[in-house]
Amino acid sequence: MQERIFKIDRELLKRYADASGDQNPIHQDEAFAKSVGLTNVIAHGMLTMGLVGQFVSDWAGGSSNVKEFSARFTKPVVVPANTSVELVVNGVATEENGLFRLELTATVDGVKVLGMAKALVKK
Amino acid sequence: MINPDSVGRTYAGAKSTTISQSEITQFAAVFGEPNNSVATPTFSIRVSLDQLQEILTGPEVGINWERVVHGDQKFEIHRPIVAGDVLTCDATIETYRLAAGNEFINVRSDLRNGDELVCTNWCTIVVRA
Numbered sequence: 001m002q003e004r005i006f007k008i009d010r011e012l013l014k015r016y017a018d019a020s021g022d023q024n025p026i027h028q029d030e031a032f033a034k035s036v037g038l039t040n041v042i043a044h045g046m047l048t049m050g051l052v053g054q055f056v057s058d059w060a061g062g063s064s065n066v067k068e069f070s071a072r073f074t075k076p077v078v079v080p081a082n083t084s085v086e087l088v089v090n091g092v093a094t095e096e097n098g099l100f101r102l103e104l105t106a107t108v109d110g111v112k113v114l115g116m117a118k119a120l121v122k123k
Numbered sequence: 124m125i126n127p128d129s130v131g132r133t134y135a136g137a138k139s140t141t142i143s144q145s146e147i148t149q150f151a152a153v154f155g156e157p158n159n160s161v162a163t164p165t166f167s168i169r170v171s172l173d174q175l176q177e178i179l180t181g182p183e184v185g186i187n188w189e190r191v192v193h194g195d196q197k198f199e200i201h202r203p204i205v206a207g208d209v210l211t212c213d214a215t216i217e218t219y220r221l222a223a224g225n226e227f228i229n230v231r232s233d234l235r236n237g238d239e240l241v242c243t244n245w246c247t248i249v250v251r252a
Contacts, residue, residue, distance in 0.1 A: 012153065015152075015153050016153050018149070019146070019149045019150040019152070019153050019169075020150065020168065020169050020172075021169055021172075021173055022172065045193050045196075046165060046168050046172075046193070046196065047153070049165055049196060050153065050154050050163065050164075050165045051154060053154070053163060053164040053165045054154040054155060054156060054163070056164065057156065057163065057164060062158060062161075063156065063158065063161050063162065063163045063164055063203055064161050064203050066164040066200060067199070067200055068197070068198065068199050068200070069164050069165070069197070069198045069200075070195070070196065070197035070198065070245075071195065071196060072194065072195040073192075073193055073194060073195060073196075116195075
């Protein structure tokens with residue numbers, strides 16, 4: 001598979017909050033995030049996973065070809081104001097009974113933010 | 124603490140959710156997906172998380188949602204969600220474990236359109252000490 005970079009900024013967090021219905025203030029309100037012990041606003045784990053899902057869908061030729069998709073949320077993605085962070089996504093595909101098993105990686109500044117990220121797709 | 128009797132039980136979500144084209148399109152746009160004829164692979168979280176919160180914070184299970192962290196997530200997609208689906212969501216509390224004061228709750232959500240199983244989602248909900 002070929003490495004791809006997704007940019008995550010506060011505007012994307014707001015758009016994901018509205019699209020998903022997850023309005024938890026730790027993903028939008030800096031003062032609130034700090035009040036609960038975070039260093040800053042963090043991205044929704046499901047936003048990060050959704051971006052990796054886009055990488056998977058694009059490789060597989062469309063959302064309809066994605067059969068299974070899973071990940072652990074191992075490390076929060078901190079998103080400071082007025083800048084964007086880069087989510088670097090890559091993976092290895094192995095053919096298995098006519099389907100493809102994908103082992104995926106997602107890192108920010110060289111740190112893994114998802115663990116055991118895997119998908120099963122048709123192609 | 125979770126009600127220990129809830130482990131192994133299945134709870135039916137109270138609502139059914141009719142999926143609109145506009146919510147599929149809005150969700151897809153976040154990820155830059157131009158094809159809106161079907162929902163993107165993680166779209167069902169919009170339905171299952173909302174229903175889960177209602178079930179798990181209800182009196183029978185009794186989780187404090189303010190202390191909840193999403194530990195992991197798995198989607199098994201039997202067919203993609205499309206506009207017009209009317210989805211119900213059942214939640215089964217599969218396993219439970221307490222470690223260093225944190226509660227780890229594995230929940231399976233089955234999303235159905237009528238009798239048709241559309242998507243099965245598993246998640247680990249961590250209730251922090």
